[in-house]
Structures are given as structure tokens and as C-alpha cells.
Amino acid sequence: MKRLISILALLAALPAAAQTNVRFLHEWRFEGHVAPFLVALDKGYYQAEGLNVSVDPGTGSLDSINRVATRAYDMSIADINSLVRFRDNPVNPQVKAVMMVYDSPPFAILTLKKNNIRTPKDLEGRILGAPAADGAWAQFPILARVNNIDASKVRVENVGFPVREALLARGTVDAVTAFGSNALGVVAQGIPESEVVVLMMRQHGLDLYGSAILAHPEFMKSQPKAVAGFVRALIRGFQETFRDPDAAIESVLKRNPVAKRDIEIARLKKVIEQSYLTDEVRANGFGAVDMRRLDRAIDQVGIAFNFTNKPKAADVFTAEYLPPRAERLVK
DSSP: OOOHHHHHHHHSSSSSOOOOEEEEEEEEEEEEGGHHHHHHHHHHHHHTTTTTEEEEESSOOHHHHHHHHHSSOEEEEHHHHHHHHHTTTTOOOOOOEEESSOOOOOOOOOOOGGGGSSSSSTTTEEEEOOOTTTTHHHTHHHHHHHOOOOGGGSSSEEOOOOHHHHHHHHTTTEEEEEEEEGGHHHOOOOOOOGGGGEEGGGGGOOOOOOEEEEEEEEHHHHHHHHHHHHHHHHHHHHHHHHOOOOHTTTHHHTTTTOOOHHHHHHHHHIIIIIIIIHHHHHHHOOOOOHHHHHHHHHHHHHHOOOSOOOOOOHHHOOOTTTTOOHOOOOO
């Protein structure tokens, strides 16, 4: 008995199994659509994979890519189209996407019914407000090409992110580039939701993906189990969020004290509908890509970007860290 007690005491004195640290950077502040990343934290999904994960808010896709490239972070989420442009320079670290998040990109044109802009072509002769650093604005040359828009006939005003929706509501501009969920910002300006028109670029000729999970090549090489574990845990976070978004939003609210519950739950549900949970995801599971579609997307990126060392789909995305399809299906 004494020997058993001694053994148990020895075991209790041993340090807990070491967990691998993963520094993760989101591309934006903690709003409703970030819930799956934080649910995975709160539910212990990362910890169950032997990971000690930190999730920090970000300031945009370009910074999110650069922070991984410089090893300030091990992994991040960023626009894969921006990654395509980043990988065009062979001097840059070979950062790669390991999991797709936005199966349909959130890029959109927002306008009001009274402006009679029903297709992208209708932007000709109108005033378009576009923040210079906006991800949707970066895709506008592609939208213009595939919809035969004469860009010289569109008056573009450089507007700030904080005032974009207000300028549209006041009529200072006729339309703005934005994410689809930014329609909620227009509603917050007192415009009835029924009067807001959202033209999702994917529905108007863009064959692009959106943001994906990225990892530094050295981290992938030295910590492959950590990368795979992070991806597996995050997919569980998305599945749980899809199952109960009203509960999932609490993980955002407790980290963002100025957030309003009704706005953020609406934002989360809108992004799930528009970008996360597409027909392709329902059929094929969360996190994967169609490599032929990704190659077509890279071709479209070339409409707005002059490649010097054009990457292929396999240069910017790998499926080797994804769990089997059965584990990625949304039930």
C-alpha cells in the first residue's frame, strides 16, 4: 500500500505533458464571424490536440501574411488572393494555406434600392466609395473585366473604413466596395435592411476563394502534428458554431466588451450563409479546395496583377494537414 501511495505521489509530482505553443493571428478584430476560432479555445479543442494556442486580433490580410512570413506568428488567416500575389515574389518565404475558411469570398458591392444599381455594369456613371486598403476594392479590376464595366466611367472616391457605410446611407456615394456582412453597418445607419442591395462578387463572375489558414514553411516542417492538430480543432470550432451560432457568439462578446450581441450574431449568421457554409462545403466538407478552381482563381488574380513568377495552386495550398472528409462534413 505504501509503495502504491509512493508511486501515485511520484506521478502527481511529474510535470504535465508539454503542449506545443501556436501563435495565431486573425486578420481582423474580434467580431461575430471570428466566433469559430474562439469557440475552439473555449471548448478546449486546441488543448485536446496538445496545443497551447493564442489567438490575437489583426488589422488586415496583408499584415496577417507578413506577420507569419517574419515568424512573428506561426499561423494566421488571410486572403488567399493576397497570398497568391505574395508568392509571386520568389524571395518571399513560401507561406502556404493549409485550410480554406471562406469557400465563397466575402467581397461585395453595397448599394441602396433607390440607386437602381442591380448589376455591376450599372456602376458606370456612378460614384463608388472604396477604402484604398479594402480587400473587395482590390478585386474590382477583376469584377470590371468579367462584367465589361468601363472603369473610366466609374468615379471612385477613396473613403475611410469608419465612414464607408455612413456615406452610402447619406447618398454621398452611390455604392461602396465592402464585405457582404458590412450591409449590417448600413442598417445601423437607419436604412431598412430591405432597402440595402448586396451584390456578392462571386455571383457576378469572380471564381475566387476568400481567406484561408496560413502557416510558415518552417513551422509546417518542424511541427506538422501541431499544424494538423490546429486545423482539426478549428474545424470542430466551425462545426460547433454552425450547430449553435447563438451560443457561439458568447465567445466573441466576452472578448469584445463594446460589441453588441444583436449585431454580432447577425454578422456571424450572415457570414455563415454567404461565405462559410456553401453548397460546396456541404457536399465536400469544410476546409478543402478544388485545385482546378484555385488555378482558375489565380488566372483571375492575373487580371489585376502583373505576375513575374506566377504561382500554381499547389504553391499556395496544401491539403496534407486536413483530416479525412468524414471528419470535415457539417452534420
